[in-house]
Amino acid sequence: MMLEQYLDIQPEVAAALANNQAVVALESTIISHGMPYPRNVDTALEVEQAIRDQGAVPATIAIIEGRLKVGLDEAQIRHLGQAGQAVAKVSRRDIPFVVAAKKDGATTVAATMILAAMAGIKVFATGGIGGVHRGAQETFDISADLQELAHTDVAVVCAGAKSILDLGLTREYLETQGVPVVGYQTDSLPAFYTRESEHSIDYRLDTPEQIASALKAKWALGLNGGVVVTNPIPEQYAMAPELISEAIETALKEAEEQGIAGKASTPFLLARVCELTGGNSLDSNIQLVLNNARLGAQIAASYCK
Amino acid sequence: MMLEQYLDIQPEVAAALANNQAVVALESTIISHGMPYPRNVDTALEVEQAIRDQGAVPATIAIIEGRLKVGLDEAQIRHLGQAGQAVAKVSRRDIPFVVAAKKDGATTVAATMILAAMAGIKVFATGGIGGVHRGAQETFDISADLQELAHTDVAVVCAGAKSILDLGLTREYLETQGVPVVGYQTDSLPAFYTRESEHSIDYRLDTPEQIASALKAKWALGLNGGVVVTNPIPEQYAMAPELISEAIETALKEAEEQGIAGKASTPFLLARVCELTGGNSLDSNIQLVLNNARLGAQIAASYCK
Amino acid sequence: MMLEQYLDIQPEVAAALANNQAVVALESTIISHGMPYPRNVDTALEVEQAIRDQGAVPATIAIIEGRLKVGLDEAQIRHLGQAGQAVAKVSRRDIPFVVAAKKDGATTVAATMILAAMAGIKVFATGGIGGVHRGAQETFDISADLQELAHTDVAVVCAGAKSILDLGLTREYLETQGVPVVGYQTDSLPAFYTRESEHSIDYRLDTPEQIASALKAKWALGLNGGVVVTNPIPEQYAMAPELISEAIETALKEAEEQGIAGKASTPFLLARVCELTGGNSLDSNIQLVLNNARLGAQIAASYCK
Numbered sequence: 042m043m044l045e046q047y048l049d050i051q052p053e054v055a056a057a058l059a060n061n062q063a064v065v066a067l068e069s070t071i072i073s074h075g076m077p078y079p080r081n082v083d084t085a086l087e088v089e090q091a092i093r094d095q096g097a098v099p100a101t102i103a104i105i106e107g108r109l110k111v112g113l114d115e116a117q118i119r120h121l122g123q124a125g126q127a128v129a130k131v132s133r134r135d136i137p138f139v140v141a142a143k144k145d146g147a148t149t150v151a152a153t154m155i156l157a158a159m160a161g162i163k164v165f166a167t168g169g170i171g172g173v174h175r176g177a178q179e180t181f182d183i184s185a186d187l188q189e190l191a192h193t194d195v196a197v198v199c200a201g202a203k204s205i206l207d208l209g210l211t212r213e214y215l216e217t218q219g220v221p222v223v224g225y226q227t228d229s230l231p232a233f234y235t236r237e238s239e240h241s242i243d244y245r246l247d248t249p250e251q252i253a254s255a256l257k258a259k260w261a262l263g264l265n266g267g268v269v270v271t272n273p274i275p276e277q278y279a280m281a282p283e284l285i286s287e288a289i290e291t292a293l294k295e296a297e298e299q300g301i302a303g304k305a306s307t308p309f310l311l312a313r314v315c316e317l318t319g320g321n322s323l324d325s326n327i328q329l330v331l332n333n334a335r336l337g338a339q340i341a342a343s344y345c346k
Numbered sequence: 347m348m349l350e351q352y353l354d355i356q357p358e359v360a361a362a363l364a365n366n367q368a369v370v371a372l373e374s375t376i377i378s379h380g381m382p383y384p385r386n387v388d389t390a391l392e393v394e395q396a397i398r399d400q401g402a403v404p405a406t407i408a409i410i411e412g413r414l415k416v417g418l419d420e421a422q423i424r425h426l427g428q429a430g431q432a433v434a435k436v437s438r439r440d441i442p443f444v445v446a447a448k449k450d451g452a453t454t455v456a457a458t459m460i461l462a463a464m465a466g467i468k469v470f471a472t473g474g475i476g477g478v479h480r481g482a483q484e485t486f487d488i489s490a491d492l493q494e495l496a497h498t499d500v501a502v503v504c505a506g507a508k509s510i511l512d513l514g515l516t517r518e519y520l521e522t523q524g525v526p527v528v529g530y531q532t533d534s535l536p537a538f539y540t541r542e543s544e545h546s547i548d549y550r551l552d553t554p555e556q557i558a559s560a561l562k563a564k565w566a567l568g569l570n571g572g573v574v575v576t577n578p579i580p581e582q583y584a585m586a587p588e589l590i591s592e593a594i595e596t597a598l599k600e601a602e603e604q605g606i607a608g609k610a611s612t613p614f615l616l617a618r619v620c621e622l623t624g625g626n627s628l629d630s631n632i633q634l635v636l637n638n639a640r641l642g643a644q645i646a647a648s649y650c651k
Numbered sequence: 652m653m654l655e656q657y658l659d660i661q662p663e664v665a666a667a668l669a670n671n672q673a674v675v676a677l678e679s680t681i682i683s684h685g686m687p688y689p690r691n692v693d694t695a696l697e698v699e700q701a702i703r704d705q706g707a708v709p710a711t712i713a714i715i716e717g718r719l720k721v722g723l724d725e726a727q728i729r730h731l732g733q734a735g736q737a738v739a740k741v742s743r744r745d746i747p748f749v750v751a752a753k754k755d756g757a758t759t760v761a762a763t764m765i766l767a768a769m770a771g772i773k774v775f776a777t778g779g780i781g782g783v784h785r786g787a788q789e790t791f792d793i794s795a796d797l798q799e800l801a802h803t804d805v806a807v808v809c810a811g812a813k814s815i816l817d818l819g820l821t822r823e824y825l826e827t828q829g830v831p832v833v834g835y836q837t838d839s840l841p842a843f844y845t846r847e848s849e850h851s852i853d854y855r856l857d858t859p860e861q862i863a864s865a866l867k868a869k870w871a872l873g874l875n876g877g878v879v880v881t882n883p884i885p886e887q888y889a890m891a892p893e894l895i896s897e898a899i900e901t902a903l904k905e906a907e908e909q910g911i912a913g914k915a916s917t918p919f920l921l922a923r924v925c926e927l928t929g930g931n932s933l934d935s936n937i938q939l940v941l942n943n944a945r946l947g948a949q950i951a952a953s954y955c956k
């Protein structure tokens with residue numbers, strides 16, 4: 042590999058990694074595509090600060106003018122936040138094309154895991170992961186995040202997967218691929234805006250130390266692949282499971298009535314569920330990311346001990 | 347990798363491997379979860395003896411107090427057999443958690459393959475492998491054994507897969523993943539209690555030498571992954587295919603009538619098929635494992651030449 | 652790996668690789684199974700010449716008497732062409748068995764990628780790739796070519812996939828696995844006999860240099876796996892999309908009426924679509940392969956710069 046030809050690790054991040062200090066990776070699709078400007082930029086900076094407050098170093102990941110960036114400065118974060126949807130959304134498949142064309146790219150969960158692993162970062166905090174879409178039995182619409190979790194050695198701290206996905210099928214897919222799902226202080230699979238779902242997790246672990254110790258065992262044994270660490274949204278920001286299920290049912294019915302299917306389905310459902318559950322979901326989204334950043338920093342710190 | 351930090355290879359097994367002598371791996375879920383006490387312990391010891399009788403060294407695999415064990419002594423086998431269902435069933439996903447918590451674990455086909463490969467053992471004998479479950483088109487319920495076969499360099503000698511699975515879909519899945527299915531002295535895919543099924547195998551090979559020679563070519567070429575070596579149950583212990591199909595049909599109908607679906611389905615079907623086909627299936631199960639152990643030892647011996 | 656024990660690289664090919672000169676791999680199933688004798692042999696030689704005309708070295712790949720051959724001479728090509736269907740069709744799964752039995756084998760897309768990668772060849776030109784079969788939601792019939800594309804570092808230049816496959820599901824499967832689909836001078840996914848389909852590609856690139864530069868970035872970054880480079884059939888040989896869709900509809904209806912399903916389905920559909928669209932499809936097939944060979948040579952040349 043001639044990585045250095047393509048990869049820039051921010052000096053602060055490189056120094057932390059060299060000194061075995063805690064580093065937490067952060068994705069950039071959440072900045073460009075996940076939230077409106079300027080809340081996206083403010084949030085990205087707050088999330089970095091939350092990681093620093095725990096004594097760890099944040100490394101926001103993106104592609105800037107074809108360079109793989111592990112660690113962005115404020116100007117770069119602002120650039121991605123202002124460009125928004127105009128920035129290419131980059132998954133595994135897309136990386137070489139955005140690099141070769143010297144373009145900007147916002148990294149998804151899959152691509153962020155890849156760049157984190159290239160830099161040697163073991164813990165990555167985000168909002169939610171992709172999964173198996175409802176109806177994937179017919180459409181085969183399954184996020185590339187799941188294959189990345191099967192192969193790349195990074196722990197992804199998240200609030201679960203959004204319940205417009207099929208959480209049961211997502212669990213089965215991860216089981217077949219040998220990817221563990223940890224519940225942090227919970228026995229139930231969190232579903233992003235809700236703290237609980239009808240699905241279980243594989244292992245409930247109640248401290249960052251326990252999680253770090255399982256990660257160490259996994260990778261020391263050469264058991265390649267990621268771990269999903271699910272962290273329920275803080276109680277005061279959580280929605281009631283019935284509220285969200287009802288909104289999803291309504292949105293699904295509307296999609297069927299309006300003949301919305303295939304590729305158009307997911308953005309429609311996400312937008313309708315957001316509208317139907319009231320305007321406060323952005324606040325919840327921000328709070329769960331901050332919550333995951335803090336836990337990620339604690340796990341990273343424990344992993345370095 | 348810092349394997350030695352986690353892995354104990356029994357001295358006899360380590361010596362055999364160092365001297366290029368035949369070693370056959372054995373799983374432990376069959377001991378703890380597959381048979382009632384004390385038949386499970388007696389069988390585990392008989393299977394080890396059957397391997398010794400062929401001039402090879404047995405290595406029963408499990409996790410004991412968080413240590414990966416390749417090769418168990420009689421006391422350890424008895425411990426797992428007595429503990430039974432109380433011992434955690436460990437697949438790829440579970441290994442780091444059981445290790446980190448310093449617990450006991452009985453290894454499934456997938457986890458046994460992993461530990462065998464860590465130790466350098468190339469041949470593993472068991473009863474049957476996991477596969478694609480009936481109805482997986484809807485449920486995505488596919489055993490992690492199949493992904494392990496896609497990636498880990500171990501030949502698994504078995505009597506096929508139980509016919510409560512969907513054998514046709516299992517064949518397709520293995521084909522997509524590039525995993526060969528060998529029939530030992532048979533053109534038809536054995537289905538555990540029956541010598542034949544309506545499904546074919548990829549290659550009929552009639553001697554352990556032919557099998558060993560294909561394994562050598564596969565791994566010398568860097569073609570990673572396992573091989574399924576199917577060995578029909580000895581004739582005198584076999585059930586008639588009609589008998590077992592009928593029992594499965596009945597069990598499936600009962601499951602539907604009683605509303606048993608999802609996770610609860612497989613244990614229900616296994617138990618009902620066992621009852622419906624009479625009480626002698628445990629004897630058949632033991633005999634097919636012994637039969638596979640003998641063939642495994644012969645393949646391992648030929649592989650070492 | 653003890654590759655040299657099994658692998659013969661033709662001296663001309665080995666010299667070109669050692670001197671960083673352009674080499675293009677070619678498959679052999681297209682010779683033995685894809686066209687009638689003697690057109691198959693004539694075409695194979697013409698395709699090699701088309702690659703030479705672009706200044707690159709062709710390497711037709713097959714297994715001869717158990718030896719992996721990268722680069723065949725005319726006598727060997729003629730041998731495969733005359734033997735036709737009598738030669739074993741070899742995918743990943745089959746390689747070790749054909750090698751161990753010292754038999755001949757014609758390599759599919761998957762197996763050709765594997766042997767090309769063993770030899771260090773980065774570009775492979777063929778007609779079409781395998782994919783997800785229509786009805787795979789029920790049958791799980793998915794070509795092993797797709798898993799090979801997920802893992803093996805070779806760019807496959809092709810005219811897309813035949814539209815008797817489910818192109819939409821094939822696109823989804825590749826997306827999940829992180830495999831990019833490039834359109835050469837096209838925005839639409841070519842479908843073998845037609846220049847367009849209703850499906851999109853991931854990246855339109857208009858020069859061999861752009862494609863080579865993305866391939867370099869991909870593999871320099873350690874992003875393992877292949878790239879599908881789709882190259883529309885030359886206009887004068889293309890069929891109208893409606894013509895081929897109609898023929899497929901008719902063939903699918905006939906298959907249902909005649910109760911043809913499962914394994915028998917694909918050969919039946921291929922044959923009927925060929926008959927229904929008139930006898931000139933062989934000419935089209937030859938022309939698209941030549942077209943892909945030329946593009947492959949140009950990409951390989953640019954990759955070596």
Ligand SMILES: [Mn+2]
Nearest residue numbers: 182183184826
């Ligand atoms: Mn998708």
Ligand SMILES: [Mn+2]
Nearest residue numbers: 216487488489
């Ligand atoms: Mn399962």
Ligand SMILES: [Mn+2]
Nearest residue numbers: 521792793794
């Ligand atoms: Mn197939």
